[in-house]
Amino acid sequence: MYAVNYHKPASIEDAVAAIGGAEEAKILAGGQTLLPTMKQHLAAPSDVVDVRGISGMTDIAVRGDTVTIGAAATHAAVAASSEVDTVCPALATLAAGIGDPAVRHMGTIGGSIANNDPAADYPAGLLGLGATIVTNQREIAADDFFTGMFTTALEDGEIITAVSVGKPDRAGYAKFRNPASRYAMVGVFVAQTGSGVRVAVTGAGEDGVFRHAGLEAALSSNWSSEAVDGVDVGSDGLMSDIHASADYRAHLIKVMAKRAAAAS
Amino acid sequence: MTQVTMTVNGKAASGDVPGETLLSDFLREHLRLTGTHVGCDTSQCGACVVHVDGKAVKSCTVLAASLDGAEVTTVEGLANGELHPMQVAFNDNHGLQCGFCTPGMIMSGIDMVNRYKTEGRELTEEAIRHELEGNICRCTGYHNIVRSIKDAAASM
CATH class of the missing domain: 3.10.20.30 (Beta-grasp domain)
Structure with a gap:
């Protein structure tokens, strides 16, 4: 790893100042992607600004039918949270399946969505649930947040502070793991929410996580695995690599959608 | 610095x-x-x-x-005058060959036993294999590592 200056601010204001004062700063929330990337010299920030020392960043709280999860809450904390389980057990299940136990003890929800890896689990969960991403500047709907592969609506110096998720009527997540790396080759999150049925797909799209209108329409009229059978899932815009062709991923989207609906 | x-x-x-x-x-x-x-x-x-x-x-x-x-x-x-039960179990069950992965296996093993005990869940063989997702061994084929952790869980 190249030399880097480490900062651990105690407040958002200090974090913003540290970012502004650096040549090129990266926010460190759990480091389970950032640090390996820096070790491979694929990222070489001059400074890292650790947001885990900011008060409230790891809090998880329920108000009404909404759970608000601090950006620095670890996957293990979300998986074990009774608050998350009350509002959306499918999100807790999703968190319990990220990486491995040691990674779940360090990796955070804010870090995962800020990175928006095309094979990450959380983007599917938050887009599927129509979550709200809260930053130090504004609130961003998940539909507007995930803008492309490894790309989000975050501006320079903008820091995710929390994620809010409303209680769905029901929800489920299923993923097909790469047999070697265990990353989602395809993951599908399905949710019946107050604003309709939402289906979000990760691991498959060339532009990262996306919603699938055909699956949403089918599950809106009949919430069941069988409803998925008649949906035409095309391979346009899907990734093709040594792990899976676009056609195979298209097939997996249907299979995972069926399993996710059955799990809800 | x-x-x-x-x-x-x-x-x-x-x-x-x-x-x-x-x-x-x-x-x-x-x-x-x-x-x-x-x-x-x-x-x-x-x-x-x-x-x-x-x-x-x-x-x-x-x-x-x-x-x-x-x-x-x-x-x-881990050892406090005597070896930790997880270390004893790896010895008793031949839970290692070259030994390179063993420190991580032992630390992950203790962590999973502690978590399952705290949560009141049974640490089955299947659960141990799943929990070991982030620990790679290239010698043993895992069978004796899984046996070691199961054995230690009974005495921890």
Whole structure:
């Protein structure tokens, strides 16, 4: 790893100042992607600004039918949270399946969505649930947040502070793991929410996580695995690599959608 | 440079570390605790697993500078006059061959047993295999590692 200056601010204001004062700063929330990337010299920030020392960043709280999860809450904390389980057990299940136990003890929800890896689990969960991403500047709907592969609506110096998720009527997540790396080759999150049925797909799209209108329409009229059978899932815009062709991923989207609906 | 003071295996350990120093390097190079192994250095193999504030983490993927005030336990800190039950079980069940992955296996094994006990869940063979997802062994085929952890769970 190249030399880097480490900062651990105690407040958002200090974090913003540290970012502004650096040549090129990266926010460190759990480091389970950032640090390996820096070790491979694929990222070489001059400074890292650790947001885990900011008060409230790891809090998880329920108000009404909404759970608000601090950006620095670890996957293990979300998986074990009774608050998350009350509002959306499918999100807790999703968190319990990220990486491995040691990674779940360090990796955070804010870090995962800020990175928006095309094979990450959380983007599917938050887009599927129509979550709200809260930053130090504004609130961003998940539909507007995930803008492309490894790309989000975050501006320079903008820091995710929390994620809010409303209680769905029901929800489920299923993923097909790469047999070697265990990353989602395809993951599908399905949710019946107050604003309709939402289906979000990760691991498959060339532009990262996306919603699938055909699956949403089918599950809106009949919430069941069988409803998925008649949906035409095309391979346009899907990734093709040594792990899976676009056609195979298209097939997996249907299979995972069926399993996710059955799990809800 | 960042001044860090942490508790490692019950003793205070401090140093001035550059921002990029990994916990695995701090343990091995600064404190000469070479029981923690670095296998892949890409967060996959788990040979470097230690406990930070009681939880298993990959020490090659944590900055030492971020751990001011933390309590760290490495494989060297387990035996207290006698070997830890997990160490005994790995010995009794031939849970290792070359031994390179063993420190991480033992630290992950203890972590999973503790978590399952706290949560009141049964640590079945299937659960152990699933929990070992982040620990890679290239010698044993895992069978005796799984047996070791199951054996230790009964006496922990």
